[in-house]
Each structure stands twice: as C-alpha cells, then as structure tokens.
Amino acid sequence: MNPEALASIIERTAHDLAASGEAGQLADDMIPAKVTVMRPKDRSHGDWATNIAMQLGKKAAMKPRDLAQLFADRLAAADGIASVEVAGPGFINITLDSASAAAIVDQVLAEGAQFGRNTHLAGRTLNLEFVSANPTGPIHIGGTRWAAVGDSMARVLEANGAKVVREYYFNDHGTQIDRFAKSLVAAAHKEPTPEDGYKGAYIDEIAQRVIDEAKAEGVDVLALPRVTGEDGAEGDSQQREEFRRRAVPMMFAEIQQSMKDFRVNFDVWFHENSLYNNGSVDRAIELLRGKGDIYEKDGATWFASTKYGDDKDRVIIKSDGNYAYFAADIAYYYDKRHRATDPADVAIYMLGADHHGYIGRMMAMCAAFGDKPGVNMQILIGQLVNVVKDGKPVRMSKRAGNVVTIDDLVEAIGVDASRYSLARTSYDQSVDIDLDLLASHSNDNPVYYVQYAHARSKNVDRNAAAAGITRDGADMSLLSTEADGEVLAQLALYPSMLEQAGDERTPHRVAHYLEELAGRYHKWYAAERVVPMELTDAEARGDAKDVEALRIAKDPEPARAAARLALNDAVQQVIANGLDLLGVSAPDAM
Known part of the structure; x- marks a missing residue:
C-alpha cells in the first residue's frame, strides 16, 4: 500500500465519522481534499503517520x-493495516501488514x-526557458547549471503530465553582439x-575561422573597409559587420x-532579433499603449510599471530612439503566451542571480497584459556555482579565460557527474562542485553511490539467474525484516515525491530521494540474500535465535528468495526511472 492509497482510506474514514455523528461537529466540508501521510522519523512508531x-x-x-x-478504531479494521496507535497530542501511527507493505513491489x-x-x-x-546564454562565448558554469536543472525540471514536469516546451533565447541583438x-x-588584426570586449582563446579561434571561411569563398575579410572615427573608435564598418554575420552563427552552432x-x-x-525584424516589439508596445500603460516623457517612451507594483516606471524606447533591453522582454512574453503553436499557459523563466532586480518589472508587465504574476509568469532565480579542485577554486579555462565552461566540466568529470551534481542542489542555493570527489569511485560521491546501487541490483539479477532463482512463486508477505521494510517504505514514497517535485519546481528532490533509496538498498544488500550463502563456522556457533535469523537471511526458502529478487528489481526500476529524470545513465555494471 502506498501513501496515496492510505491517504484515501483515511479520507474515507473521516467522511464516515462525519456521517455517523460520532466525531462531534465534524462535517464533510471540514475535511481537507488531500490528507497528509508522512513517514515517522522513528521506525518503531510504525510505517506511516497522519496528523x-x-x-x-x-x-x-x-x-x-x-x-x-x-480514527484509530476504524482504521485498525481496514484491509492491509496491521495496527494503529495514537501518540502524543493526536498523531495516528499506522503499521501495515507485510503483504500490504510489499504490494508496492508488484x-x-x-x-x-x-x-x-x-x-x-x-x-x-x-514554456520553460533556460540557459539562454549570450552567443558571445562558450557556456560558462552558471549556464551549465541551468542546463542540468532546467532539463531535469522539464522531465519532472512531463512526468506529471504537462506539455513542456524547452526554449533557448538567443540574445542576438544589441550591445553584446557589437562588443x-x-x-x-x-x-584578427592582433590588436x-x-x-x-570579450577575452579568451576562443575569440582568436572564432576570428581565424571567420577569416578561413571567408577566404574559402574568395573573400579577404581583413581587406574590407574598416572605418575609424575622429575619436579613434571603430565605426560601423563593413569589416565588422562581416565578422558579426559569420561569427554569431558559429557561436550558435557551438552552443547547440x-x-x-x-x-x-x-x-x-x-x-531576440526576430522580435525586432517582424515588428513584435512595436506591436507589444502598442498593445500596452492601448491599455493606458505607455507614456512619453523627456523624449523617451515609458512603461507605467508602478501601476502594477514595480518600484519605478521603465524606459522602453530611449530618447535617442534606440530600444531599451526591456522592450524585447515585453514582446517576448506576449509571444510566448499567444503563439499559434503551443501557446504557454505558464511561462517559466530561469534566470541568474544577477537578474533578481528584474523580477518587479517582469511581473508588472505580466499583470499589464491581464495575466496573473506568479501563475502565468514564474521566475526562478539561480545562485552561483563554485568549482573546486585540490581544495582550491578552479577559475581558469583553456578557451574562455577566467571562467569554467560546460566543456571544461564535462572533460573533467563526464556528463553524468556534471548533470547530477548540478541538479542535486536547489537552484536557489549556491553549490560547490568538487572535481576530485566527483571523479572518485567512493560512497562519498553521490552520483557514484546511486549508480552503483543500480549496477549492484543488476549483478544480483545475474547471480540469481546463474543460481536458477526467478521471481516465480514469490510470497511478498515474507518481506518482513526491518531492512525489507525500510526499502519498501522508500519505494512507496516515489510517486508523491515526483508530484511534489513538479508542483514546487524542485527537481533536486529526485536526487535526494535516490540517494536515500540507494542508502537503504545498500544496507538491505548487506543484510539479506537472494542467492543462498552458507553460514560460517563462527556464525553457526552463535546464539540459536541469531543462527536461525542468519539462516533465513543467507539461505532463504525459495518463496522468500523470489520475493527478495522482486524487491531488488523494483529498486532497480525506480533508480533507473529517477536517474532518467535527471538525464543521468543507469549503468548495468561499474
């Protein structure tokens, strides 16, 4: 019996009590739509508890x-419940019978x-927008974290039934591209x-690629006009435009x-450039103007965002006629909500820590369009990533100068460890990535610990097959040891954990769950056997009661061995499911 099924039994019991009149003034409309069922911290208090x-x-x-x-008197008579007791000020502790507890395996x-x-x-x-790094260089470690967290979040939301549109926003308009x-x-001119400007070996690489590509087409890009103004600053030259035209797609392709x-x-x-080229920016501004939220002042065009809770109004067209960056944000949000294909019920933005001050104006713009801030628009702010090796911060990249890029991290520890380590911590907390730890094969390495549990379960399967043991004839009621119960209870929590991770936008819960399941499985593996093992002489000379317990553990009867194999395989399946949500492989051997 999983916690959802038990919650339904408790809810029905509440309604029965209300109908019977036994429970004072209890009425149906007082009963919560979702009854809370939790795992007691102390296993001796039962399998589940409710308040x-x-x-x-x-x-x-x-x-x-x-x-x-x-409640206890009625619940004790329910199928699958072995005992119920009342504790403290009114907690109800519930113990399932072993067969009911093990039903989760089936x-x-x-x-x-x-x-x-x-x-x-x-x-x-x-619509889940994440990473969205400027196409002016390789993706740095902050963007890499969003890649891991964002894709894991998309997978979790899809597992909860949502249609998820994964979106990357290229900032290919404005000063970043000019720089x-x-x-x-x-x-290119060795200046x-x-x-x-931007520094790093990648700038030299891209510059040379532009020169080589143009040369292959019969164009000497360095010979194109390069205008210099009276102040010595480079003007808007044909040469610079040619570098821009060729280099930006190169960075797009590299990021992709x-x-x-x-x-x-x-x-x-x-x-981003498409919003200006197809008139979306102007149309969005006119929509807000029609709502009375746009005005002119000091030669500039302003959005009256303070009407919707922002701390100050925002310029959207500057006095020199150029668009402020926020103008594209207005058009982009409106586009997400009103597309012909997959219009977003919810637009989720995953932004870096330096965008915290942006929330007010974004939510004001959402409200101005008649939407609900925090509902139709949700903004998640991520925190910093620190990369450490040999106990010291890692700062230098081979290509990008004083940053660590996605390729640097993957080269150091691989995709699995990179994704897992970045997704296992809540995005709103800073995280340290210890390269030495994540490259190690030790139980202190969380991704190794979880993956090894999956590989170990596969090895149990291989050993069982060699010994002729199958799941046929399994008696699930024989999964009655403390180690069995710990694993069964954790398996039963998976569905509710997944639902919570989706509702709260917290994919790190998946990793925490997997680490707990792996820990319980490793302890179970050490305590119980699927394939028989003979007692040692020392064990056989022990206390008679202990010897019998060891015999059952090491040389179980076929029905118990089959049940344990089923439990092993259920753990294997859930670990594989969870790792898939994180975009991490589930190896058969390690």
Missing part, C-alpha cells in the same frame, strides 16, 4: 487525541518506466582586446552542440 485528528480537532469541537482514537514491476508518473498537470502547456564583433576584429552533448534538447531556439 488528520490534530487538523480537525478544533473544527469538530473535540480534543485531537479523542478524535484520533476514533506495482513498480507492473508499471515499469511509468511508475510514479501521473496526469495531474495534464492539459497545461509550460563581440569588435573583439573579433581586434583579434589588444577593446576595453569592453554543447547542449546536445550535455543531453539537453530544446524544442525552440528563439532569436
């Missing part, structure tokens, strides 16, 4: 402990890769990097390949 009586006691005009006893094995998946977000389209082009021209290699596949690659 339903404490929630309803005051409403029913009863002492919570007295109401809890009414469910896992029957549902396989679909176990835990649900449809409670079905019918909703979520990129100026840096390339300077590198110092402009003061506001890095994402693909990192097992992240986007549905939409959206170009």
Whole structure:
C-alpha cells in the first residue's frame, strides 16, 4: 500500500465519522481534499503517520487525541493495516501488514518506466526557458547549471503530465553582439582586446575561422573597409559587420552542440532579433499603449510599471530612439503566451542571480497584459556555482579565460557527474562542485553511490539467474525484516515525491530521494540474500535465535528468495526511472 492509497482510506474514514455523528461537529466540508501521510522519523512508531485528528480537532469541537482514537478504531479494521496507535497530542501511527507493505513491489514491476508518473498537470502547456546564454562565448558554469536543472525540471514536469516546451533565447541583438564583433576584429588584426570586449582563446579561434571561411569563398575579410572615427573608435564598418554575420552563427552552432552533448534538447531556439525584424516589439508596445500603460516623457517612451507594483516606471524606447533591453522582454512574453503553436499557459523563466532586480518589472508587465504574476509568469532565480579542485577554486579555462565552461566540466568529470551534481542542489542555493570527489569511485560521491546501487541490483539479477532463482512463486508477505521494510517504505514514497517535485519546481528532490533509496538498498544488500550463502563456522556457533535469523537471511526458502529478487528489481526500476529524470545513465555494471 502506498501513501496515496492510505491517504484515501483515511479520507474515507473521516467522511464516515462525519456521517455517523460520532466525531462531534465534524462535517464533510471540514475535511481537507488531500490528507497528509508522512513517514515517522522513528521506525518503531510504525510505517506511516497522519496528523488528520490534530487538523480537525478544533473544527469538530473535540480534543485531537479523542478524535484520533476514533480514527484509530476504524482504521485498525481496514484491509492491509496491521495496527494503529495514537501518540502524543493526536498523531495516528499506522503499521501495515507485510503483504500490504510489499504490494508496492508488484506495482513498480507492473508499471515499469511509468511508475510514479501521473496526469495531474495534464492539459497545461509550460514554456520553460533556460540557459539562454549570450552567443558571445562558450557556456560558462552558471549556464551549465541551468542546463542540468532546467532539463531535469522539464522531465519532472512531463512526468506529471504537462506539455513542456524547452526554449533557448538567443540574445542576438544589441550591445553584446557589437562588443563581440569588435573583439573579433581586434583579434584578427592582433590588436589588444577593446576595453569592453570579450577575452579568451576562443575569440582568436572564432576570428581565424571567420577569416578561413571567408577566404574559402574568395573573400579577404581583413581587406574590407574598416572605418575609424575622429575619436579613434571603430565605426560601423563593413569589416565588422562581416565578422558579426559569420561569427554569431558559429557561436550558435557551438552552443547547440554543447547542449546536445550535455543531453539537453530544446524544442525552440528563439532569436531576440526576430522580435525586432517582424515588428513584435512595436506591436507589444502598442498593445500596452492601448491599455493606458505607455507614456512619453523627456523624449523617451515609458512603461507605467508602478501601476502594477514595480518600484519605478521603465524606459522602453530611449530618447535617442534606440530600444531599451526591456522592450524585447515585453514582446517576448506576449509571444510566448499567444503563439499559434503551443501557446504557454505558464511561462517559466530561469534566470541568474544577477537578474533578481528584474523580477518587479517582469511581473508588472505580466499583470499589464491581464495575466496573473506568479501563475502565468514564474521566475526562478539561480545562485552561483563554485568549482573546486585540490581544495582550491578552479577559475581558469583553456578557451574562455577566467571562467569554467560546460566543456571544461564535462572533460573533467563526464556528463553524468556534471548533470547530477548540478541538479542535486536547489537552484536557489549556491553549490560547490568538487572535481576530485566527483571523479572518485567512493560512497562519498553521490552520483557514484546511486549508480552503483543500480549496477549492484543488476549483478544480483545475474547471480540469481546463474543460481536458477526467478521471481516465480514469490510470497511478498515474507518481506518482513526491518531492512525489507525500510526499502519498501522508500519505494512507496516515489510517486508523491515526483508530484511534489513538479508542483514546487524542485527537481533536486529526485536526487535526494535516490540517494536515500540507494542508502537503504545498500544496507538491505548487506543484510539479506537472494542467492543462498552458507553460514560460517563462527556464525553457526552463535546464539540459536541469531543462527536461525542468519539462516533465513543467507539461505532463504525459495518463496522468500523470489520475493527478495522482486524487491531488488523494483529498486532497480525506480533508480533507473529517477536517474532518467535527471538525464543521468543507469549503468548495468561499474
């Protein structure tokens, strides 16, 4: 019995008590739509606990402990429940019979890769924008974290039934691209990097690729006009435009390949420049003007964002006639919500720590369009990543100068360890990536610990097959040891964990769950046997009761061995399911 099934039994019991009149003033409309069932911290208190009586006691005009006893008396008679006791001020502790507790194994094995998946977000389209690094260089470690977290979040949301559109927004308009082009021209001429330019070996590489590509087409890019203004600054020259035209697609292609290699596949690659080229920016501004939210002041065009809770109004067209960066944000959000294909019910933005000050204006713009901030628009702010090796910060990249890139991290520890380590910590907390630890084969390495549990379960399968043991004839009621119970209880938590991870946008819960399951499985593996093992002489000379327990553990009867093999395989399936949500492989051997 899983916690959802038990919650349904408790809910039905509450309604029965309300109908019977036994529970004071308890009425149907007082009973919560979702009953809380939790795992007691102390295993001796039972398999599950609920605080339903404490929630309803005051409403029913009863002492919570007295109401809890009414629940306990009825629940004790329910199928699959071995015992119920009332504890403390009104907690209800529930112990399942072994067969009911082990029913989760059959469910896992029957549902396989679909176990835990649900449809409670079905019918909703979520546009999830993440990474969205400027196409002016390789993806740095912060963007790499968003790649791991964002793709894992998309997989979790899909497992909850949502339609998810993974989107990458290319900032290919404005000053960043101008600075990129100026840096390339300077590198091509062996000149110092402009003061506001981009540095790193990759700039030299891209500059040379532009020169070579143009040469192959019969164009000497360095011979194109290069205008210099009176102040010595480079003007808007044909040469710079040629570097821009050729280099930006090169960076696009490099970023796209890095994402693909990192097992992240986007549905939409959206170009900021398209918003200006197709008139979307002007149309969005006019929509807001029609709502009375646009005004002119000091020669500039302003969005009256303070009407919707922002701390100040925002310029969207500057006095020199150029668009402010926020103008594209307005058009982009409106585009997401009103596309012909997959219009977003919810637009989720995953932004870096330096964008925290952007939330107010974004939510104001959402409200101005008649949408609900925090509902139709959700903004997640990520925190910093620190990379450490030999106990010291790692800062230098081979290509990008004073940063660590996605390719640097993957080269150091591989895709699995990179994705897992970046996704296992809540995105709103800073995280340290210890390269030495993540490259090690030790239980302190969390990704190794989880993957090894899967590989170990596969080895159990191989040994069982060699010994002629199958799951046929399994008696699940024989999964009655403490180690069995710990694993069974953790398996039963997977569906509710997955639903919570989706609702709260917290894919790191998957990793935490897997580490707990792997820990319980490793302990179970050490305590119980599927394939028989003879007692040692020392064990056979021990206390008679202990010897019998060891015999059952090491040389189980066929029905128990088959049940343990089924439990082993259920753990294997759930670990594989969870790792897939994180985009991490589940190896058969390590």
